[in-house]
Amino acid sequence: MSDHIDGPRQIGDPAADLTDLFAFTSPENPSRTVLTACLFPSAGADAMFSNAVSCSIVVRRASVAGLGDAAQFRTGDQEIRFTCRFDLLERAPGAKPVQRGTFTLPDGQTLRVVVNDKNGASTPDGIFRIFAGLRSDPFYLAWLFANMRPIPNLLEHDNVLCIVIEFDTRRALDTDKGSLFGVIAETIPLAPTSPVGPLPLRLDWVGRPEQTNMRLNYGPGIEDIRDLWNQQTPFAIASEHRGMFLQRLKESFAHWDMRDNKQDWTPSALDANARVFLDDYLLFDVAKPITDTSHLEIEKSTINGRTYETGGGRTVDSNVIDILVTWLVNRDREFLRGGATRATKPGTTVFPYFAEPNMELQDIAESVDLDAAPDRVWTLIGQFDPSWHPLVASVRMIGSGIGQLRIIETIDGKQIVERLEAADNSHRSYSYSNISGLPVSSYIGALEVNPRGSGSSVTWRSQFLPNDQPDIVVKAIVTTLFKTGLASLKSRLGDSR
Amino acid sequence: MNTDPGSDWERPVTTDGDIAVVNLESARRRSWSKFIQDPRRHGIAEAIVENERLTAQLVGDISALDRLESLARQLSQINAESARTALIQAQVASMTHRFTEARRFLAGAEQDRAPLEEVSRIRLNIDQACGVDLDGALSARREIATKSGRLEDLVALGALLADLREFADADRIYRQALREYRDVSPFPVAWVCFQLGMLWAELVPRPQADRAAQWYRRAIDCLPRYTKARIHLAEIYASSGRTSDAEALLLPALESGDPEARWRLADALISQGRQADAEGHLHAARVAFEALLERHLLAFADHGAEFYAGSGNNSRRALELARLNVANRPTLRAYEQAHDIAFNSGDREAASEVLAEARIRWGKAAAFASSPLDKRFSEEREGAVA
Numbered sequence: 004m005s006d007h008i009d010g011p012r013q014i015g016d017p018a019a020d021l022t023d024l025f026a027f028t029s030p031e032n033p034s035r036t037v038l039t040a041c042l043f044p045s046a047g048a049d050a051m052f053s054n055a056v057s058c059s060i061v062v063r064r065a066s067v068a069g070l071g072d073a074a075q076f077r078t079g080d081q082e083i084r085f086t087c088r089f090d091l092l093e094r095a096p097g098a099k100p101v102q103r104g105t106f107t108l109p110d111g112q113t114l115r116v117v118v119n120d121k122n123g124a125s126t127p128d129g130i131f132r133i134f135a136g137l138r139s140d141p142f143y144l145a146w147l148f149a150n151m152r153p154i155p156n157l158l159e160h161d162n163v164l165c166i167v168i169e170f171d172t173r174r175a176l177d178t179d180k181g182s183l184f185g186v187i188a189e190t191i192p193l194a195p196t197s198p199v200g201p202l203p204l205r206l207d208w209v210g211r212p213e214q215t216n217m218r219l220n221y222g223p224g225i226e227d228i229r230d231l232w233n234q235q236t237p238f239a240i241a242s243e244h245r246g247m248f249l250q251r252l253k254e255s256f257a258h259w260d261m262r263d264n265k266q267d268w269t270p271s272a273l274d275a276n277a278r279v280f281l282d283d284y285l286l287f288d289v290a291k292p293i294t295d296t297s298h299l300e301i302e303k304s305t306i307n308g309r310t311y312e313t314g315g316g317r318t319v320d321s322n323v324i325d326i327l328v329t330w331l332v333n334r335d336r337e338f339l340r341g342g343a344t345r346a347t348k349p350g351t352t353v354f355p356y357f358a359e360p361n362m363e364l365q366d367i368a369e370s371v372d373l374d375a376a377p378d379r380v381w382t383l384i385g386q387f388d389p390s391w392h393p394l395v396a397s398v399r400m401i402g403s404g405i406g407q408l409r410i411i412e413t414i415d416g417k418q419i420v421e422r423l424e425a426a427d428n429s430h431r432s433y434s435y436s437n438i439s440g441l442p443v444s445s446y447i448g449a450l451e452v453n454p455r456g457s458g459s460s461v462t463w464r465s466q467f468l469p470n471d472q473p474d475i476v477v478k479a480i481v482t483t484l485f486k487t488g489l490a491s492l493k494s495r496l497g498d499s500r
Numbered sequence: 501m502n503t504d505p506g507s508d509w510e511r512p513v514t515t516d517g518d519i520a521v522v523n524l525e526s527a528r529r530r531s532w533s534k535f536i537q538d539p540r541r542h543g544i545a546e547a548i549v550e551n552e553r554l555t556a557q558l559v560g561d562i563s564a565l566d567r568l569e570s571l572a573r574q575l576s577q578i579n580a581e582s583a584r585t586a587l588i589q590a591q592v593a594s595m596t597h598r599f600t601e602a603r604r605f606l607a608g609a610e611q612d613r614a615p616l617e618e619v620s621r622i623r624l625n626i627d628q629a630c631g632v633d634l635d636g637a638l639s640a641r642r643e644i645a646t647k648s649g650r651l652e653d654l655v656a657l658g659a660l661l662a663d664l665r666e667f668a669d670a671d672r673i674y675r676q677a678l679r680e681y682r683d684v685s686p687f688p689v690a691w692v693c694f695q696l697g698m699l700w701a702e703l704v705p706r707p708q709a710d711r712a713a714q715w716y717r718r719a720i721d722c723l724p725r726y727t728k729a730r731i732h733l734a735e736i737y738a739s740s741g742r743t744s745d746a747e748a749l750l751l752p753a754l755e756s757g758d759p760e761a762r763w764r765l766a767d768a769l770i771s772q773g774r775q776a777d778a779e780g781h782l783h784a785a786r787v788a789f790e791a792l793l794e795r796h797l798l799a800f801a802d803h804g805a806e807f808y809a810g811s812g813n814n815s816r817r818a819l820e821l822a823r824l825n826v827a828n829r830p831t832l833r834a835y836e837q838a839h840d841i842a843f844n845s846g847d848r849e850a851a852s853e854v855l856a857e858a859r860i861r862w863g864k865a866a867a868f869a870s871s872p873l874d875k876r877f878s879e880e881r882e883g884a885v886a
Binding site: 018052053054055056100161162192193194363364366460 | 519525529
């Protein structure tokens, strides 16, 4: 995933694991720029920032140093650095714990913020505004790369911890000196972990999406060099390692190029691509439009020997994986679309621009073991038509295939409408969503039949957010529905016990 | 052997223990939610195993074991034939000390072409836990630790050295693990500190209570909710008459559900003459132990034996559990426990049987020479000759 869990070392403390970096024009005010770093893949509803890590977003001035096969970018030595650190939790009886953070701005000012306060905090002159807290994960990845199969978003309903910094572009970046910048985010332990021995290592850093998980670690069986990469100094990859990383990128890009069994990259262009991606920072130009589709345009145009036309960067809703995969696999010959075109929640037009966190879904899973062979069970229940269920009085089916609707009248006179979302007869499974009739939202159900000994096992699962009624009541309704259905199978097909 | 209790200790800067536990719980719940969404998803069952393992081991939430068993059950319903299911089943069985089953699952995983490295790692854990081929395990552990340098591999090596009664080496390796730690999660640091506490409190022939207490305090400092560290430190405090300190340590640990917290609290209260207060805790501990033994007999057989040999006051049950533990994992320590219980309860015949078995199994190992069982054996032999 973008930079999610991108090395064995990050798995230690997820709150130190950077997932993504964004750079875009403020949707509220075009004269302002927003930089955002996300941490903690699949953070739960109560996730907090580590108090032992400092997270920095670092900007350097950039310039184009070559075009076409000689494509290259250079960055200046001066850094515009935003750093944040977080406190211990403040606990009060009967209340959720509170955490505060301190942002240090490039001019040395500090700004305090309460985590999860959506209004954030601003400097008195309004130049800088900051936010820190849990948000819906804006990243989405909907590919099974092993066979290039589009699948649903793997990060659906995930949350991440976000650090959002918005500022007056001209005053913070001094745009009179140039408008092209490179940006990275990094996490570093607060202090040496030992008074003797080596200095603390960088825990993680991120520039463009997927440098580690997709580009450096591109396939099974290759040596995992992600930890070594994460410990490099951004904007200054160690000279003794540059050759090795460059070689890995070349091999990776050659591998990606052939994922569709067609060679779209000449060796020299592929080398140029590898050199550009080796210098891993997210490029953005504040004088040009940064849009949902401009991600990587600066790099791509430069490699193609043209002057770039957009501000590149990365917006909240950028489809970064499809953009990257298309570029690597067919050099933009044909857009490759994954199985999702948006994250769980899109970005918003008001500060902090990242959507409210997803609520914790309620889970139900029930199963039954049966004497009957899987195919026999699947013949009975594998069609989307639920007439086999004893609580169903009648069913009307509308349409066929994915998208098919079932309108169920229950024996107590209620109507439930559900939609077929996916079906896989080879695995004897289907999934569906609820349109109406249950006091829920974001409902996804799945039914599957698996072999078990000489018989089979039927599992019925669902996840949902209860609407208007207490969790326990809604869970009881759904559980009853599942249990009654599965129990009826036992009497029809034989209990394996 | 270094007798200075942790002179080179500088606490690594790690995430506050409270925050880490909140985040672990948050990640744990989310991993389950993702599993329900798609149980076949790559890595998700493995993430649950890791999160639940940390929850059980370091937060002391014993219900994590129930959840792990539920995970293994659900996986077997969904994909009974896969190597991945067999590997998870093997890990869960191993964590709950069902080692025979674990080996069976592992053989299945191997047959289904599970990654060899994974299979070997789990098999090594099982061998070590059961005291099988420890010399071979030591070579393997040294090789792994040298190659990876990872904290978890160093700790496993340290624990094996302790099992082999190479205490100075174990201490050195644990300290190396702490010295070389460069991450910010408090869990590994707390774990190593706890291991060092155990080493100096319970494993060395002449326990050094102050030194052990120091390490337990450090474990708790890193991770205030480290239930096991609280229990062990409370034991040291109680045995040195600091019963109020023991009580203060144990009260926050009660919510974990670990019956040992209630048992040790009852002991501390009894020492303070608060028999009536202790009674309720003791009763609750007994009920909770039995409930645990019903669900995870082999995982808690040694703990149950210790309880019944002490304030649980049922030596027959204690011996029954201790012998069950020996049958399941015939380590030298398991034999020592069973022998102690039999001997102290006056069951000389059982004590002799355990001793004879221990000698057959461990008599030729270097570790046996530093075991109290060796001395006991000599005494018995001299008695027989006399």
